[in-house]
Amino acid sequence: MSGKRVLLIAGEISGDMHAARLVRAVRARAPDTEFFGIGGDALAAAGMEIMYHVRDMAVMGLTEVLRKYLWFRQVLNDMRRAALLHRPDLAILVDYPGFNLRFARQAKAQHVKILYYVCPQVWAWHRSRIGLMARVVDRLIAIFPFEPEVFAGTGLHVDFVGHPLVGEAAATAREPAPELAWRGEPRVALLPGSRRHEVQRILPVMWAAARRIQERQPEAGFIIAAASEQIAGLLRNVLRESGPGPAHWAIETGRTRHVLRQARAALVASGTATVEAALQRCPMVIAYRMAALTYWLGRRLVKVPHIGMVNLIARRRLCPEFIQHEATPENLADAVLPLLDEGPQRTAMLAGLDEVVGALGPAGAEERAAEIVLEELGVSGSTFAPDA
Numbered sequence: 339m340s341g342k343r344v345l346l347i348a349g350e351i352s353g354d355m356h357a358a359r360l361v362r363a364v365r366a367r368a369p370d371t372e373f374f375g376i377g378g379d380a381l382a383a384a385g386m387e388i389m390y391h392v393r394d395m396a397v398m399g400l401t402e403v404l405r406k407y408l409w410f411r412q413v414l415n416d417m418r419r420a421a422l423l424h425r426p427d428l429a430i431l432v433d434y435p436g437f438n439l440r441f442a443r444q445a446k447a448q449h450v451k452i453l454y455y456v457c458p459q460v461w462a463w464h465r466s467r468i469g470l471m472a473r474v475v476d477r478l479i480a481i482f483p484f485e486p487e488v489f490a491g492t493g494l495h496v497d498f499v500g501h502p503l504v505g506e507a508a509a510t511a512r513e514p515a516p517e518l519a520w521r522g523e524p525r526v527a528l529l530p531g532s533r534r535h536e537v538q539r540i541l542p543v544m545w546a547a548a549r550r551i552q553e554r555q556p557e558a559g560f561i562i563a564a565a566s567e568q569i570a571g572l573l574r575n576v577l578r579e580s581g582p583g584p585a586h587w588a589i590e591t592g593r594t595r596h597v598l599r600q601a602r603a604a605l606v607a608s609g610t611a612t613v614e615a616a617l618q619r620c621p622m623v624i625a626y627r628m629a630a631l632t633y634w635l636g637r638r639l640v641k642v643p644h645i646g647m648v649n650l651i652a653r654r655r656l657c658p659e660f661i662q663h664e665a666t667p668e669n670l671a672d673a674v675l676p677l678l679d680e681g682p683q684r685t686a687m688l689a690g691l692d693e694v695v696g697a698l699g700p701a702g703a704e705e706r707a708a709e710i711v712l713e714e715l716g717v718s719g720s721t722f723a724p725d726a
Contacts, residue, residue, distance in 0.1 A: 346429070350433065356704075374424070374426075413437075438458075442454075454475045454479065471489070477496075479710055507614070510599065518561060518588075518600060525600060527605070529598075529605065530605075536607055547674070549582055558586065565594065605625060607624075608661075616651075623659075625659070
């Protein structure tokens, strides 16, 4: 029995889900390990004491952050006091760098051991944070294969454990294929994102591209994947204002992986969804649109050759990607059409997606991450092998 106490901060829904799997894996080995801190419903269900809920922490855009600045400062102070009061054996920080790195600086001064899980995208922008992380983080658990080299020479101990979605994709593959609302062939999936501003900017372009695809493939069917009923409602509202689209379409909620698994190809908003598509072996075209000012700043701050995560993992332009003014219905449709038929482009992309999936590591990332947590807690019988 360990009797260890762990402070954990996950400030976004995706982090809450990744961290919950980790907590369950840790507690399966050391059931009396206590977790407390910031999280959401998934972490609460995994047995963590929630001090602040993720729904209050997840904000989008500079304006909203500034509006809640005093509140965030209060939360930061409360977490610092909690660390002083409870003296955790370990603090686990999950992505969410704006808040978590500020907390890490303070907790490090209090001699709290810091373990970072799910690396912030310091390799894309805010590269000054690489040195900061090396100073205030004791160990980093990476889920992308290229992340350890980002910290080469900094002295930070980095372990690549694989991506948590690999195991979930494998579980999906074992499930019976559900009957989805496809209304034609070939099947094309549309994934316009999960945030309001993403859907509002990207879905109209994908919708118009789908109409152009159907002009060339009259029997084509389309499904728009929604992560929740709330997002599905947003999709319908945006479509009502988006002009004519394809004749054969439907919205499926909560079945994104199955939609991708059954689709011939997909139009995907840049983000984690590109990894989901790769894991389902679904050829894709990547698109993204943002506010003009955000795009202008991004061009000056972002230091990566591709926006699609799947392309970053492949280290080449495996899947076509179109950003901002290049993300037109014509460009998207022209890029999808060759992927619908057997031919060299589809064959090459499928082979590349297999490479990407192989690079993401085997299933069981959360189990390997749990071994590292227990090792840092000093719980006997836990030794992580990096090449496992």
